[in-house]
């Protein structure tokens with residue numbers, strides 16, 4: 001399995017994400033510039049957090065026009081696994097790869113704190129290594145993490161069991177306490193909390209490791225096998 005970690009101008013969690021998936025979880029992985037037009041040779045694409053293009057207009061609104069996005073859409077359409085974290089989640093909603101949108105937190109403040117969550121669906125490529133309904137704590141660090149979708153879309157998301165992570169104490173106003181969800185097909189996940197910041201005891205916890213272990217498990221036997 002080989003993972004690509006995308007880097008946009010203004011990404012600031014790309015190196016941490018590469019370190020988490022490669023050095024800690026043990027997958028083959030490399031950084032791929034947003035200027036690249038190909039994702040050939042990768043079995044998993046990770047879209048990192050940060051402030052792509054300075055968060056101008058809206059978080060993720062400019063990143064969706066980056067050259068790599070055409071290849072990313074193709075990759076996702078072909079069933080490839082895509083994980084977007086924080087700004088990565090915002091980019092995936094802006095690009096239409098995930099439903100809904102991320103609005104400003106109801107407090108209108110940037111919130112940076114450890115956040116208690118529940119893994120409400122462990123039947124996905126991103127969560128299969130967590131026990132059912134596992135309580136975990138992951139750091140959040142965002143200004144625009146308030147998940148919104150219209151009533152019909154929200155009902156569809158719930159009916160399809162697309163919500164994977166819910167906040168235990170909603171910090172930002174997200175509808176239905178949604179902290180992370182997949183697309184309908186289940187191969188694209190966006191989440192506001194940062195699993196890559198919780199993969200070593202020294203960082204304060206290892207609750208995020210399960211996301212990377214789940215993906216390594218889901219891509220076992222993938223074409224570009226290093227694991």
Ligand SMILES: NC(=O)CC[C@H](N)C(=O)O
Nearest residue numbers: 049050086087142143144
């Ligand atoms: N850590 C991040 O990815 C920040 C996300 C985004 N730029 C926000 O503040 O909402």
